[in-house]
Amino acid sequence: MGYIGRFAPSPSGPLHLGSLVAAVASYLHARIAGGQWLIRIEDIDPPREAPQASRQILETLAAFELHSDQDILFQSRYFENYLEIANKLLASGQAYRCSCSRQDIRHAGRVTPVGYRYPGTCRTRTIHEQPTAIRVRANQALGSFQDELQGTCRYNIDATTGDYVIFRNDGLPAYHLAVVLDDARQGITHIARGYDLLATTGLHIHLQQTLGLPIPKYAHFPVVVNAAKQKLSKRTGAKAVLPEDARRLAPEILRYLGADPPKSLCGRNPYHLWAWASKM
Ligand code: GLU
DSSP states (O other): OOOOOEEEOOSOHHHHHHHHHHHHHHHHHHHHOOOEEEEEEEEGGGGOTTTTHHHHHHHHHTTTOOOOOOOOOEEEGGGHHHHHHHHHHHTTTTTEOOOOOOOHHHHHSETTTEEEEOOOOOOOOOOOOSSOOEEOOTTOOEEEEEETTEEEEEEEEHHHHEEEEEEEETSSSOHHHHHHHHHHHTTOOEEEEEEEGGHHHHHHHHHHHHHTTTOEEEEOOOBBBBTSBBBTTTTTTOOOGGGGHHHHHHHHHHHHHTTTOOOTTSSSSSSHHHHHHHHH
């Protein structure tokens, strides 16, 4: 089987060290397998997007010599398709409209390790006064998958998340729907991404099965944390990585991934380091 991997940043701000480590991990995972590596910009949430972030992200990736093997996909161009698929699931009864507010769910839902479980309040409701979200029925959605790094992972969507949102009540597609559709659209066979997304994988597999899409192989690698053991992110104050940081940071990124790059390659164009690491 061929290998097509990807890095799929959301343009909520510039890349930081943690996102670069994720980009390089997925890039090397693809290169070591002799596969292709694609970049996808997950720009489906305008209220959370920073102006210019997509451009900055792409400039930084280019400075790190991380180039997509195919045209870069921008999710904002596929909005109609996400809506069409959500409407199909509504028509087939696999999804339904939900007008519950966060507060309704907090009152009626049970707390689970991944937040409040949606109790299914709107499953039988036919009249909605507020704007509605679209939820997929998670009936008996439990199973397991083999993660290349984390081993056997079990999930039980029904007991944890419950019926889950694929379209939000502000009219925007949810990450889960867009990510699953675009992994299939781009023929992604392998997903190498941070451990912070492991908890969403069962839900993605359920959605792939519901839509009759292929299920890629998954590898969730450790994420970079700060001194307080929080994942680096815009919210936890991670510093932006800029194009001019590429030569200095590339060896550090490899060290985060457990490699010990030779001194002779450090400080040179990162391309040499990736070529070295791909042959390990
Ligand atoms: N866009 C997501 C993020 O930036 C990652 C999506 C994925 O790798 O599945 O967190």
